Amino acid sequence: MALREKVYVLGSAITNFIGKFHPDFIWKKHPDFGKKENPSLEDYIALATKAAIEDAGIDAKEIKKGFVGNFAGELFSNQGHLGAVLAGAHEDFAGKPFMRVEGACASGGLAVISAVDAIQAGHDVCIAVGAEVQTTVNAKIGADYLARAADYRNQRSMDPFTFPCLFARRAKVLKEAGVVTDEDISKVVVKAYSNANRNPRAHMRAFKMSEEHAATASDKNPKFLQNEEYKDHMKVSDCSQVSDGGAAIILCSESALKRLGKDPADYVEFVAYGHATGPISGPADLTVLDVTTLAAQRAYEDSGLNAKDMKVAEVHDCFAVTEILMLEALGFAEKGKGAELVRAGETSLDGSIPVNTGGGLIAYGHPVGATGIKQIVEVANQILGRCGDYQVKNAPKVGITANMGGDDRTSVVTILRRDS
Amino acid sequence: MALREKVYVLGSAITNFIGKFHPDFIWKKHPDFGKKENPSLEDYIALATKAAIEDAGIDAKEIKKGFVGNFAGELFSNQGHLGAVLAGAHEDFAGKPFMRVEGACASGGLAVISAVDAIQAGHDVCIAVGAEVQTTVNAKIGADYLARAADYRNQRSMDPFTFPCLFARRAKVLKEAGVVTDEDISKVVVKAYSNANRNPRAHMRAFKMSEEHAATASDKNPKFLQNEEYKDHMKVSDCSQVSDGGAAIILCSESALKRLGKDPADYVEFVAYGHATGPISGPADLTVLDVTTLAAQRAYEDSGLNAKDMKVAEVHDCFAVTEILMLEALGFAEKGKGAELVRAGETSLDGSIPVNTGGGLIAYGHPVGATGIKQIVEVANQILGRCGDYQVKNAPKVGITANMGGDDRTSVVTILRRDS
Secondary structure, three states: OOOOOOEEEEEEEEOOOEOOOOOOOOOOOOOOEOOEOOOOHHHHHHHHHHHHHHHHOOOHHHOOEEEEEOOOHHHHOOOOOHHHHHHOOOOOOOOOOEEEEEEOEOHHHHHHHHHHHHHHOOOOEEEEEEEEOOOOOOHHHHHHHHHHHOOHHHHHHHOOOHHHHHHHHHHHHHHHOOOOOHHHHHHHHHHHHHHHOOOOOOOOOOOOOOHHHHHOOOOOOOEOOOOOOOHHHOEHHHEOOOOEEEEEEEEEEHHHHHHOOOOHHHOEEEEEEEEEEOOOOOOOOOOOOHHHHHHHHHHHHHHOOOHHHOOEEEEOOOEHHHHHHHHHHOOOOOOOOHHHHHHOOOOOOOOOOOEOOOOHHHHOOOOHHHHHHHHHHHHHHHHHOOOHHHOOOOOOOEEEEEEEEOOOOEEEEEEEEOOO | OOOOOOEEEEEEEEOOOEOOOOOOOOOOOOOOEOOEOOOOHHHHHHHHHHHHHHHHOOOHHHOOEEEEEOOOHHHHOOOOOHHHHHHOOOOOOOOOOEEEEEEOEOHHHHHHHHHHHHHHOOOOEEEEEEEEOOOOOOHHHHHHHHHHHOOHHHHHHHOOOHHHHHHHHHHHHHHHOOOOOHHHHHHHHHHHHHHHOOOOOOOOOOOOOOHHHHHOOEOOEOEOOOOOOOHHHOEHHHEOOOOEEEEEEEEEEHHHHHHOOOOHHHOEEEEEEEEEEOOOOOOOOOOOOHHHHHHHHHHHHHHOOOHHHOOOEEEOOOEHHHHHHHHHHOOOOOOOOHHHHHHOOOOOOOOOOOEOOOOHHHHHOOOHHHHHHHHHHHHHHHHHOOOHHHOOOOOOOEEEEEEEEOOOOEEEEEEEEOOO
């Protein structure tokens, strides 16, 4: 269903994404350890919100509704009820109607499309804020928390690291089918870090990833799964980061944009979205992202655009193999041909369809609830030419995002465009 | 803002609410202990969904979007990502766009108004499903989980039972101000159980609450707080139940209703809602529910109706004292005068404004995510004359609900009406 009323990106912000290996991340070997603390979940919500309002250049009172994207605040930070946290994030927010939405790693994308629906319903200026703090617990406990995005009762026992195991399972099937190689996976990883090294907000901005490091299992890059069947198909370097961070976007209707004295020609239009879910019990076919494929079909249909129109993409590379499947789900390659695009360099900054230009979940980082919002902000920033050292040349006019929850059980695909 | 398009209640369902003291609840002294298990969170989502579809008399494929209201599935049941759980709840649901929304104990109300917004956006038939399972852990652990609806960092330390303590604080202030007495609180409790005894779905349907029991602290009805300042102001009987259960409602636009061959005159209209949030750090004035007051003002304004038009109400009696404050927040009584309505019996089944006719959170039960949906379904059922032994005489034409999260930090007020 096409949008009844045009929607524009009025303002946005992304905080630094930090965690292990980021120079500012405070841990036991950091000189500030014991003196300073890393920002909290509440801090990230407030930081991203205030920066987005400043970017929009509006009075906070203009915001009619707000949505917080977060997956597991009640686990990592002992804090749920994040609509009320947002109500305390700005002095002019008390009383406003805010809520939290959740769809695992797609929580951020869901927050944005909730804002789009609210605008269609007449709440003409809305904010979506995403945040996650995951560094409060160790990796094994964190992996247990994140397994609540899978079918916990039936899938938790696969491996202490349930999600890496679920995607190692996909990698194995794809390799056995002969459509993805270990080298393809390494290429995705090296591109991610190379892009992140140009991005001052990226979690891994300071980490140099060589082709050899990405390609080789070693003490520094172990195969860390315990599951014997799948352990050969996942190395640390193949994974997205355990990051803290936040992102926010303010969307508004065309009439609100004009009321606020802005010229639509200066702004990026949010053209359409697709949203789909599949049963938590898991996918029927491990060689495709069928829920994302369905979400993409809906977004294309509602926008009147197709894969060939897309000039930049942010896709959900929770693991390197997922990025390859995403290329197929979004229609950039046929089934089984995604890796060919990677091999040909078409997804790099100067390729025909640059993908994850700021480093993706693998190297920009993956503060879960923020990710879906960050993706949309990144595409908007590419269209506006605001991406600095990782700006795609001749700023693209049209872009797409794909934000996925669990093992492709929730997917949100969005399309953004600027006409002028 | 008034709704752009009329919304109707197409169908609904409430499961039995069960827990301690319910005859069907399986625990160590139950004859089926070890042989059968209580329904899971996933079970309640599926049970409520299927029953609501049957009540609506539609093909499940008609549903365009869905929202799951749940507060703490990732804690009590190790399961988040409940949009994907809903996608698996019915054979025709795979691929549909579902998500979970959360606002602590107001999660159910938020799911319903998200459906209303989605209908305004053009998704003309939507489902809201609420569920919570809380009996998987003991009371102290459960209280810690629920404290994530408060400002955990700053309020958790008040008492092992944080929420009872937050409302004991309100009770103390109100008693010291001379506007509420212990006897008023007991009257609210006795009414709740009396209504629940007529309600076959109520958690406490089989528990007889005498005035003496409700009024007297005893071994069987202890003052259970440790906080010395507030412990005199909360007994077990003053509290809502730790319940498991689910509820679902299917809403649709007027044009969808007609497309489905239904006559709007046979259905209850969802007229308006108000939604507000306050900073998680807590209320400024303990003698009022200021966020609920604001939400009610919005619902009245958008509906063109006022407190005097309301003939039945479901309010968030998380504690007995809260019901008294709710009467003021919804405009049934002036500030400080809510208890007078209780003393005069005006909130009983045959009073001028029957409140919580099926037993409320105190005795119908409080499976957190289901509660806000249950309230709306209950008012719709009163309007339709479907409430059996607790049916208000001469079925009311107009009713209101107030669903609250945390210490009045999120509030959703809805107004329902039938014209014919």
